[in-house]
Amino acid sequence: MAVSPLVMVLGMITVLRRPAHWAAVAGAVLAALLTWWLPDFALPDDALTDGAGGAGLLVLNAAAVMLPGVYLSQVLTRRGVHRSLQEWVRGLPLPGPAKIALVVAGIAPTVEALTGFGVSLLVTVPVLLALAPPATALRQAMLGMNIMPWGTLGLATVIGAALAGTDAAVLGTATAVTSCLVFPLVTAWAALLARPQRRLRAAIAAVLAGGSLSLGLLGLNLAGVVQPAGVLAGLLTTAIGLVVCAVRRTEPGGRLLPPRAVLQAYGLVLGGIALTRAATAAGVPPLELHAGNASFALLSSPCLPLLAAALLLDRGRPHAPDARAALARVGRPLLALTGFVVLGRLMADSGMIEQLGAAVATAPPLVIALAAPALGMLSGFLTGSNVGGNALMMPLQEQLAPSGLDVWFAALQNSAAGHAVFTSLPMIMLVLAVASDRAKGAGVAEHALLRFGLRVAVAVYAALAVTAVALVA
Helix, strand or coil, rough: CHHHHHHHHHHHHCCCCCHHHHHHHHHHHHHHHHHHHCCHHHCCCCCCHHHHHHHHHHHHHHHHHHHHHHHHHHHHHCCCCCHHHHHHHCCCCCHHHHHHHHHHHHHHHHHHHHHCCCCCHHHHHHHHHHHHHHHHHHHHHHCCCCCCHHHHHHHHHHHHHHHHHHHHHHHHHHHHHHHHHHHHHHHHHHHHCCCCCCCCHHHHHHHHHHHHHHHHHHHHCCCCCCCCCHHHHHHHHHHHHHHHHHHHCCCCCCCCCCCCHHHHHHHHHHHHHHHHHHHHHHCEEEEEEEEECCCEEHHHCHHHHHHHHHHHHHCCCCCHHHHHHHHHHEEEEEEEEHHHEEEEEEEECCCCCHHHHHHHHHCCCHHHHHHHHHHHHHHHHHCCCCHHHHHHHHHHHHHHHCCCCCHHHHHHHHHHHHHHHHHHHHHHHHHHHHHCCCHHHHCCHHHHHHHHHHHHHHHHHHHHHHHHHHHHC
């Protein structure tokens, strides 16, 4: 009975093919009915007040990033910034496999970490289609979506830290460790999909690019820079690639520096984040709200820098069509997130998570270590969102964690959910939608990309499982 809400969500998404927001609402309704019907799952007296307040602030944290982030994305598209970035990447003087590695480990993480919601696909899919056949290019674009724990300016990590009751920098550092093998893996896979003549050389170059991203993320999170870590690590990886390109100059032509419009847009956001951090460090009140075990601080959120960057690019004039488009794009993801947050709180406060944890806790430590990344990846696949996956499964991971490993199991959840999102049906449909006629003309179907995603997911699980076993051992 305790696992039935999760089974319902899984069945609605995979069997009935219902959207994630309907599955989340259905799971939450079933959990509420179980708490009303079964005395074993009764809610404590203060659970409704604290739970509703905490859930509301978690959703507010997400909405404060999602809405201005998507609005900024609309502004960047309208002003041709994304198109400029596409043309620059296409013209880089690099051989094909090296350019693919740079896109997957540098360009895609930078764009996705800044805006989220698969916006990086608007840049990477056209570039990769110019470098490889459609069937290969779309698979490579999927692999470029693996920055998710730091996507949308670290939203999943910030929400995951609130759910786990720990500091965002602590969870971010632990997540950088648990994810360290994944980025070299997916970057090498993307480069080898191009079938280069010198496979070993291409694989080594790709592993080095993915390793640069991993090390950048680790260093930035250790320094306490969590929210812009994905942007900065992606820029660092891109810069290293451009330096190598300048030294070797293996291909003629092409400009090495990004277009001015791209530098201006990204500089405005990063500068705004630095400014708000400096303001809070100087003693400016962060304008905080607290409820349950959650909080929202306006000056600590990327909300204001994202909105300010969009307005500055438009010379202070809000653009109503872009605002309406942002609201339309964010509505369903926010509804899905709300449903999964409510479902997670109901299952945690009513004792369902405790029942599930007790059932698994009797297993040997090795089994628990192998189960943790599998549960995390399942949550990312089900919800199509790193944030939604954390809201759904983080309480169970805390219950499973052996003594002293709470933060590490939270990190495994954060990593696993994020690295499974590229296999989810919503993300696959977005890839096909961006490719449009090129995908149809080449006969690239949804089920083919799903099979590919699940094959890569097995390798990603193996990388996470190695880390989990090492931690438990």
